[in-house]
Amino acid sequence: MMRAYAPVAVAGVAAALLPGLGSPYVLSLTLTCLMYVALATSWSMFSGATGYISFGTAAFFGLGAYVCAWTLDWLPWPVVILGGAALAAAFAAGTGGMILHLRGTYFAVLTFGLAELVRHAMTYGEKQYAGTVGRMLTEVPSDLVVYYTVLALAVAAVAIAVAVRRSRFGLALAGIGADEQRAETLGVPTRRIKIAGFTLAAAVAGGIGAAMAVRWTYIEPLAVFNPFIGLQTVLIAMIGGAGSIAGPVVAAILFSLIAEYLRLQFPYAYMIALGLLLILSMLYLPNGLAGLWRRAGRVNR
Amino acid sequence: MTAPSQGLVAERVTVRFGGLTAVSNVSLWIRPGELVGLIGPNGAGKTTFFNILSGTIAPTSGTLRIDGREFAGRRPDHFARAGIARTFQTPRVFGPMTVAENVRFGRAFAGRRADHNPQVPGEVDDLLAFVGLRDDAEVEAAAITPARQRLLEIAMALSTRPRLLLLDEVAAGLTEAEVQRMAELIRRCRDELGLAVVWIEHAVGVIMRAVERVIVLHHGELIADGPPGEVVRDAAVVEAYLGAPMEVAP
Amino acid sequence: MAPMLEAWANVIVSGLIIGGIYAVVAVGLNLQYGLMRILNVAHGEFLMVGAYLTFWGTTLIGTSPHLLMPAVFVVLAVTGFALHAVLFRPLARVAPNPEVFEARGLIVSFGLMFIVQNAALLAWDADLRGGQGSLEAVRLGTLVVNGDKLLACAIALAVGGAMILWLRLTLVGKAVRALMQSPVGATLVGIDVRVLHPLVFGVGLGLAGLAGALISTFYTISPSIGQPYTVTALIVITLGGFGSVSGSLIGGVLLGVIEAVGVELTSPSLKMLLSYLVFVAVLIARPNGLFAR
Ligand SMILES: Nc1ncnc2c1ncn2[C@@H]1O[C@H](COP(=O)(O)OP(=O)(O)OP(=O)(O)O)[C@@H](O)[C@H]1O
Ligand SMILES: [Mg+2]
Numbered sequence: 001m002m003r004a005y006a007p008v009a010v011a012g013v014a015a016a017l018l019p020g021l022g023s024p025y026v027l028s029l030t031l032t033c034l035m036y037v038a039l040a041t042s043w044s045m046f047s048g049a050t051g052y053i054s055f056g057t058a059a060f061f062g063l064g065a066y067v068c069a070w071t072l073d074w075l076p077w078p079v080v081i082l083g084g085a086a087l088a089a090a091f092a093a094g095t096g097g098m099i100l101h102l103r104g105t106y107f108a109v110l111t112f113g114l115a116e117l118v119r120h121a122m123t124y125g126e127k128q129y130a131g132t133v134g135r136m137l138t139e140v141p142s143d144l145v146v147y148y149t150v151l152a153l154a155v156a157a158v159a160i161a162v163a164v165r166r167s168r169f170g171l172a173l174a175g176i177g178a179d180e181q182r183a184e185t186l187g188v189p190t191r192r193i194k195i196a197g198f199t200l201a202a203a204v205a206g207g208i209g210a211a212m213a214v215r216w217t218y219i220e221p222l223a224v225f226n227p228f229i230g231l232q233t234v235l236i237a238m239i240g241g242a243g244s245i246a247g248p249v250v251a252a253i254l255f256s257l258i259a260e261y262l263r264l265q266f267p268y269a270y271m272i273a274l275g276l277l278l279i280l281s282m283l284y285l286p287n288g289l290a291g292l293w294r295r296a297g298r299v300n301r
Numbered sequence: 302m303t304a305p306s307q308g309l310v311a312e313r314v315t316v317r318f319g320g321l322t323a324v325s326n327v328s329l330w331i332r333p334g335e336l337v338g339l340i341g342p343n344g345a346g347k348t349t350f351f352n353i354l355s356g357t358i359a360p361t362s363g364t365l366r367i368d369g370r371e372f373a374g375r376r377p378d379h380f381a382r383a384g385i386a387r388t389f390q391t392p393r394v395f396g397p398m399t400v401a402e403n404v405r406f407g408r409a410f411a412g413r414r415a416d417h418n419p420q421v422p423g424e425v426d427d428l429l430a431f432v433g434l435r436d437d438a439e440v441e442a443a444a445i446t447p448a449r450q451r452l453l454e455i456a457m458a459l460s461t462r463p464r465l466l467l468l469d470e471v472a473a474g475l476t477e478a479e480v481q482r483m484a485e486l487i488r489r490c491r492d493e494l495g496l497a498v499v500w501i502e503h504a505v506g507v508i509m510r511a512v513e514r515v516i517v518l519h520h521g522e523l524i525a526d527g528p529p530g531e532v533v534r535d536a537a538v539v540e541a542y543l544g545a546p547m548e549v550a551p
Numbered sequence: 552m553a554p555m556l557e558a559w560a561n562v563i564v565s566g567l568i569i570g571g572i573y574a575v576v577a578v579g580l581n582l583q584y585g586l587m588r589i590l591n592v593a594h595g596e597f598l599m600v601g602a603y604l605t606f607w608g609t610t611l612i613g614t615s616p617h618l619l620m621p622a623v624f625v626v627l628a629v630t631g632f633a634l635h636a637v638l639f640r641p642l643a644r645v646a647p648n649p650e651v652f653e654a655r656g657l658i659v660s661f662g663l664m665f666i667v668q669n670a671a672l673l674a675w676d677a678d679l680r681g682g683q684g685s686l687e688a689v690r691l692g693t694l695v696v697n698g699d700k701l702l703a704c705a706i707a708l709a710v711g712g713a714m715i716l717w718l719r720l721t722l723v724g725k726a727v728r729a730l731m732q733s734p735v736g737a738t739l740v741g742i743d744v745r746v747l748h749p750l751v752f753g754v755g756l757g758l759a760g761l762a763g764a765l766i767s768t769f770y771t772i773s774p775s776i777g778q779p780y781t782v783t784a785l786i787v788i789t790l791g792g793f794g795s796v797s798g799s800l801i802g803g804v805l806l807g808v809i810e811a812v813g814v815e816l817t818s819p820s821l822k823m824l825l826s827y828l829v830f831v832a833v834l835i836a837r838p839n840g841l842f843a844r
Contacts, residue, residue: 053654098835105590105653109785110834116782117831120824127820168409175406178395185355187381187411187461231661238658268669275665282655282662283641 036252038157042204046197048242049173056111060088062225064209088206096195119225134220241288306369314363325521338508341518356380381411386463392450396443407460417462570807571704577787579758585794593663595781601760602767631756635749671774682771699769792840
């Protein structure tokens, strides 16, 4: 059990020391890694455990980014981040009550629709009230501050995932994933648990959105509500193994590295490779990387 | 009779699915510590009635009181915490978890309450021993035989430390000897743990020997409610279900 | 009063026409999901491929796009048949239960979406092509209607009607309907699911290609036109109910009219917002479709 977290801990320490050693390029690459570590880990914590596959991460991320755009000038940085997390969480709690009675594909499709709805609503709202669709960020915190913020969020996401897994709350989520109705007849207040899990995952994504927003100097809905953010989060978690904690972390790092190298030079080939990888992993590695090393462990024993 | 305040009281409960009335105007009272059999032909509405008593579905109309409090329309977890536990006709255990984890689950939720039934053991080990699954504790629940999964279902229900146990065809598909042991286990649930039990089964002979009160549903209606000896001679029951009067050993 | 009425009639008619096309965009996806629980989110990408095949066919061979449509249907249907055999059948074999199969199938079709869309970008670059249309505007009383759209709508409705007849009158169609009702129904009908599934998956893709061919007769095309049509198909299916073909036809027409009227009442920039609003609202309130009991 502990051994599985060891590589994660090592990676965390390495990431913390990195700003002293690495070039700005390495730093920015690591930042992307950390962002997806946080998103995929918090996603797995809820969606991986319960089977409620959400494509809505982009909505939470984007809301967090907009909180940053609205408040960066007049609120201290930590409050901006917390504000991003809070708005995303509030949105998840509000909509969760309405959508979490749907299961399976219905839920997956609905979260995607909801994220797109938020994006279009934001586009429209900003045009109505601010006159423009996008917003310029002028005074942004230093790269180092952003880096450590995202690192802290990634560490927090992993810590939350570990803590949840060991808690009664985590047990309830696992029960919902195994057989929701059975869990309910054994006394799990499934409605409240689902909303809480959905909200917690959203809070992390909102915080990440707020922190990452400053990487763009110009915030616009198409960028920060990009459905690809939600999609990529799901893919990373699934390829890593949504039932595990270390799996998505490793997958997030691998993905960001591959993406970084391929995406700029061969953008189309990159997406094709991504698609192939997805299909192959569903066919031959349905439990993700985590399933692979679990199987390897069994063979070794 | 004044309205009873102890146990479970259903009054004029009706369930409709579209045009089909699955349960029609059923009223009954399950008293604490009673061992009751529930019989009726296929599609009579027995499982649907359990679904109402456990909150899995809400009745279309009628009231449902547990120890005097109204429960109709509440969520299943409220019923579980109020001391009502059930099994499912096709066993629904958490396949990927071990047998012990399955039992620990209910203990961690409904079984945690302060007003649970103190006669039901709180230790997972004791519960597994009670149903006879101790040797399988660390086995994945999906990997044990269907007959044992039925025992596990009962252990899971008991893990909520209930006062009323609803058993849906827990003896179906078991061998003669296993059925006898199941009947014994159910009697011990009542005698040693002080539970009220309602037991659905098609094996009328087994039910009649095991219980002290029989309820008969037919086309969703309650057509008989009384001691086995009377029910087997009831004209309506004979016509609807038994085909011929049967004898019950005292 | 009269000009006002006429304007509205124009709006409704154009909504009806585009709605007829939406219907055929959705039918294939709905058949696939209804029968096999495969929500093929690459649907729009295959529509886009159909549009390109039509475009290149007409440009290179110089025939009318409408004559090419049967060929486009067949090419994509064969592709679908093969994809089912290579991807979804093995997936079904290893999935422990239908719920898991559904989730994995969804992810696999996301993979397909990436592959097809980006292969198209590699092959044909991101330029806009075609879309000039070939027919004169048609006068219906005092209304003036785009002739290409009208013909496309007529073909779409004919195809939709043919699908309904196919499902109702042929043995295979009856088997499909029986299977959509209950999985055990099919074995009773005596039809082999191992043939039926790839066949219907192929028909679904063929219909996507056909829809693309229709759209290419009056809109410009590019490799990125597919995804919005996947969304359109999802909205239509949600309106009409998952697994119901006639529901899809009604849902398509309904969406076309809702969009047209909504945009007329507000502004064109609200079209997508409106579509998603309808989509989300219907899914939340009536997940089995507007017309479910
Ligand atoms: N969720 C549902 N939706 C529609 N109809 C239902 C539903 N559940 C049960 N029914 C119908 O209600 C009737 C009663 O079913 P129920 O399962 O309660 O019968 P039963 O007495 O338990 O039968 P069996 O002995 O076969 O288990 C049947 O006609 C059944 O088809
Ligand atoms: Mg039953």
